Amino acid sequence: MPDAIQPQSFSHLAKKLLAGGAAGCCAKTAVAPLDRIKILLQGHNHHYKHLGVVSSLRQVKNKEGFFSLYKGNGVHMLRVFPYAAIQFTSFDIFYKGLRNLYGDDHIHLIRLTAGAVAGPTAVLFTYPLDFVRARLAFQVSGEHIYTGLVDALRSITSQEGGVRALYRGIVPSLLGMVPYAGTSFYSFETLKDLSLKNFPDYVARPSSTNPDKLVLIMPAKVVFGGIAGAMGQTLAYPLDVVRRRVQLARMLPDSDKYRRRWYQILIMIYKEDGVPRGLYRGMSINYLRGAPMYAVSFTMNEILKEMFGLDTSS
Numbered sequence: 577m578p579d580a581i582q583p584q585s586f587s588h589l590a591k592k593l594l595a596g597g598a599a600g601c602c603a604k605t606a607v608a609p610l611d612r613i614k615i616l617l618q619g620h621n622h623h624y625k626h627l628g629v630v631s632s633l634r635q636v637k638n639k640e641g642f643f644s645l646y647k648g649n650g651v652h653m654l655r656v657f658p659y660a661a662i663q664f665t666s667f668d669i670f671y672k673g674l675r676n677l678y679g680d681d682h683i684h685l686i687r688l689t690a691g692a693v694a695g696p697t698a699v700l701f702t703y704p705l706d707f708v709r710a711r712l713a714f715q716v717s718g719e720h721i722y723t724g725l726v727d728a729l730r731s732i733t734s735q736e737g738g739v740r741a742l743y744r745g746i747v748p749s750l751l752g753m754v755p756y757a758g759t760s761f762y763s764f765e766t767l768k769d770l771s772l773k774n775f776p777d778y779v780a781r782p783s784s785t786n787p788d789k790l791v792l793i794m795p796a797k798v799v800f801g802g803i804a805g806a807m808g809q810t811l812a813y814p815l816d817v818v819r820r821r822v823q824l825a826r827m828l829p830d831s832d833k834y835r836r837r838w839y840q841i842l843i844m845i846y847k848e849d850g851v852p853r854g855l856y857r858g859m860s861i862n863y864l865r866g867a868p869m870y871a872v873s874f875t876m877n878e879i880l881k882e883m884f885g886l887d888t889s890s
Contacts, residue, residue, distance in 0.1 A: 588886070593661040593878035599662020601653055602859055608652070609633060610865035611646035615713045617858035618756050618820040619828065629861045640717040648713035651671060655705030663698035664877050667691055667761050688762040696750045703749060704742035708732070710823040721827065736826060745822030748838040752815030759801045760808035763867035764874050767800040768792055773790025785885045797875040805870025814855040816862075819841050 604611065613632045616624045623639070624632045636644055642659040671690035678686060699706075708728045715721060732741050747871035771779040772790050792800070809816075818841050825834035834841055845854045852859075882886070 589665070590741055591884040592665045592881070595877055595884060595886065596664030597657040597661035598880060599743050599873050599876035600656045602876045603660075603869045604656045606648065606794050606872050607865040607869045609648040610650075611649075612636070612645055612647055612713045614858045614861045614865060615710055615824075617861065618817055619824040621714060621716065622829075624679060624716065626767055628863065629741050645718060647715070650710045651705060651709045651712055654725075655702045655709060659698045659702040659706075659875060660873065660877075662701055662845060663694050663757065666694035666697045666815060667757075669689055670694055671765075673742065684762070684766065687765050688758050691761025691765075692754045692758030693745055694761065695753035698757075699746070699749050699753050704729075704739075706749075707742050707744065708825050714824050714827055732826075744825075745819045745838070748815040748822070748842075751838075752819065754812075754815075756808040756812035758808075759811055760804045760870060761809050763804035764800050764870075768796075768804065771796060771800075787881060791839040791882055792878065794798040798871045801871035801874030802867040804874065805866045806863060808870075809866045813859055813862060814842060814845075816856060821845070872885065 600601075608632075613624075613629060615635065616632065616636075621783060627635060633645070642645075648749075654757065667690050669694050671686060673790055674686040674690060675683070698807050708725060709733070712722060712725070722731060733739055748875075756881075776790055777790055779796040781793055783789040783791045815838075821841060822834055822838065825831045829835070833844065836844075842855070848854065849857065858872075
């Protein structure tokens with residue numbers, strides 16, 4: 577009997593991973609130019625640190641060419657696919673497992689916990705590629721340190737302490753991912769659940785693969801995904817700034833300042849630059865990229881899960 581179940585279970589898992597990974601790639605590619613500007617601003621790149629979001633986009637395009645806005649995106653896709661696949665699939669697994677254990681009496685805590693665990697799980701598996709991608713995206717044409725992914729991996733591991741160097745900054749990443757992913761998944765699933773129960777005539781339609789089940793209409797998916805992303809990023813952003821500074825430390829003129837613990841760097845950024853221009857430096861672009869990114873990500877994941885005949889209920 578188990579032999580008859582295994583192929584079906586494997587196929588189900590593969591579909592979930594594919595849906596999550598494809599959703600993540602679509603979302604990240606859609607906002608790749610804003611993602612690069614965010615990295616340049618967070619790291620205080622000397623070419624762009626005096627500029628705002630729109631002026632930075634214009635300057636990068638003029639100085640380095642249009643396709644430079646996508647610098648590092650190829651490497652990013654190598655990370656994003658497994659990252660998003662693991663994150664969405666982990667959430668489903670943790671959510672259903674906790675729900676089976678505790679029922680619906682603690683549904684809000686279950687959603688929050690499942691998201692808070694799924695995010696760090698994905699980070700653990702994919703962090704080195706995020707590290708390298710940040711280095712590549714921070715480079716400016718004419719001042720390249722690395723020629724590509726392989727060269728960056730070889731240089732970092734040989735000059736900065738071996739494989740361990742690729743995990744520098746992972747602690748603030750994991751800490752930031754707990755409220756980030758927890759709040760994002762909780763917000764989306766809660767908004768979806770409340771809307772399907774209370775306003776089905778306005779936000780829902782029958783599933784194309786199972787007419788007995790209701791799924792969100794496209795505008796609702798987009799709006800709820802955008803709200804979820806914005807809420808998660810607001811809570812976690814200061815730790816994201818710390819992560820980027822640590823990742824980019826070797827490329828910064830004052831790199832010695834970042835050879836300390838993550839919380840000391842957090843305090844240092846606050847003392848030197850304050851909240852708006854320090855801990856939340858680049859936050860405006862994070863809203864511009866984060867809301868549509870999560871809107872696309874959650875929307876595509878829901879669409880693909882429906883196409884694959886997977887459960888899309890909360």
